[in-house]
Amino acid sequence: MSYIARTINLTKVYEGTEVVSGVNMNIKQGEIYGFLGPNGAGKTTLMKMLTNLVKPTAGEIELFGEKLNPDSYELLKRMGSIIEYPFFYDKLSAWENLDLHCEYMGFTSKQMIAKHMEMVGLKDAGKKPVKDFSLGMKQRLGLARALITTPELLILDEPINGLDPVGIKEMRDLFKRLSTEYRITMLISSHILGEVEQVADTIGIIREGRLVEEVSMESIRRSHTDYIEVQAADPKKAAYVVEHLLHLSNYKLFDEQTLRVYDSDITASDLNSKLVQHGVAVESISKRSHSLEEHFMGLMKGADDVA
Numbered sequence: 108m109s110y111i112a113r114t115i116n117l118t119k120v121y122e123g124t125e126v127v128s129g130v131n132m133n134i135k136q137g138e139i140y141g142f143l144g145p146n147g148a149g150k151t152t153l154m155k156m157l158t159n160l161v162k163p164t165a166g167e168i169e170l171f172g173e174k175l176n177p178d179s180y181e182l183l184k185r186m187g188s189i190i191e192y193p194f195f196y197d198k199l200s201a202w203e204n205l206d207l208h209c210e211y212m213g214f215t216s217k218q219m220i221a222k223h224m225e226m227v228g229l230k231d232a233g234k235k236p237v238k239d240f241s242l243g244m245k246q247r248l249g250l251a252r253a254l255i256t257t258p259e260l261l262i263l264d265e266p267i268n269g270l271d272p273v274g275i276k277e278m279r280d281l282f283k284r285l286s287t288e289y290r291i292t293m294l295i296s297s298h299i300l301g302e303v304e305q306v307a308d309t310i311g312i313i314r315e316g317r318l319v320e321e322v323s324m325e326s327i328r329r330s331h332t333d334y335i336e337v338q339a340a341d342p343k344k345a346a347y348v349v350e351h352l353l354h355l356s357n358y359k360l361f362d363e364q365t366l367r368v369y370d371s372d373i374t375a376s377d378l379n380s381k382l383v384q385h386g387v388a389v390e391s392i393s394k395r396s397h398s399l400e401e402h403f404m405g406l407m408k409g410a411d412d413v414a
């Protein structure tokens with residue numbers, strides 16, 4: 108397996124508190140890695156360490172197979188990033204801002220500016236001063252700037268913040284294109300599952316500085332459970348019928364009204380008729396999936412029941 112970025116026991120302590128704790132993160136070449144966690148979980152701090160903006164307290168970072176040091180300028184040139192809000196010279200136009208960036212980074216091709224302005228949907232906004240840009244436009248311009256030096260790895264901290272639904276869709280499509288057409292590996296943070304779920308190949312979940320899960324979306328989709336949910340006035344009676352008369356053992360009582368049956372040996376309509384036959388007053392019965400949302404929300408909040 109080829110990893111483009113790895114962290115080994117990465118830790119950051121601020122004022123005596125570990126805000127990133129022993130994180131082992133593995134970002135594979137070519138993938139989109141969705142980095143998910145609630146506000147304050149440590150996402151930005153970890154991304155700042157990956158881009159040498161913050162020095163780790165302990166642990167190591169490997170980029171492109173090499174150890175990241177304070178003077179790893181060549182490694183940093185191979186990545187692009189937007190961390191927190193992108194900063195621009197407000198009075199300068201979008202084009203001038205990108206031009207300055209190219210010079211600063213030692214890239215001279217001006218054609219790249221037009222190409223990337225178009226790519227992020229800002230083709231006609233090049234002459235506009237950045238002070239007249241909306242937050243969404245600044246996010247796009249930040250992305251153009253991060254892309255202009257043709258990075259192999261793109262690190263984007265909450266890139267969808269401030270975008271309207273159309274902008275979110277366009278940004279998602281762009282991420283997919285960057286991944287499939289340009290083979291750029293991406294680390295994208297968010298505190299909202301829906302923002303990354305549709306594009307990510309792998310999801311890493313950080314909570315209180317710890318990486319609590321790192322898993323491929325494929326395996327999550329494969330393993331998330333199907334079940335039949337029964338609402339009944341007396342779910343204990345329903346559970347009795349399920350266990351002792353139908354001989355199904357994989358079920359769980361949830362509250363005063365709800366029973367979930369995880370066995371795949373029975374259909375919802377068969378279960379309904381059997382329960383009714385044995386005198387259970389079924390109020391509703393339906394086939395459901397334990398949604399990804401529930402799975403991830405459970406992990407992000409630290410709930411025990413996240414199966």
Ligand SMILES: Nc1ncnc2c1ncn2[C@@H]1O[C@H](COP(=O)(O)OP(=O)(O)OP(=O)(O)O)[C@@H](O)[C@H]1O
Nearest residue numbers: 121122126144145146147148149150151152153298
């Ligand atoms: N320079 C700093 N000095 C002290 N504490 C800091 C500093 N930077 C971040 N923190 C603290 O570290 C913790 C993690 O912050 P971080 O910004 O990395 O989280 P996050 O997951 O990116 O959250 P958000 O989505 O709100 O940006 C927070 O408790 C924050 O207050």
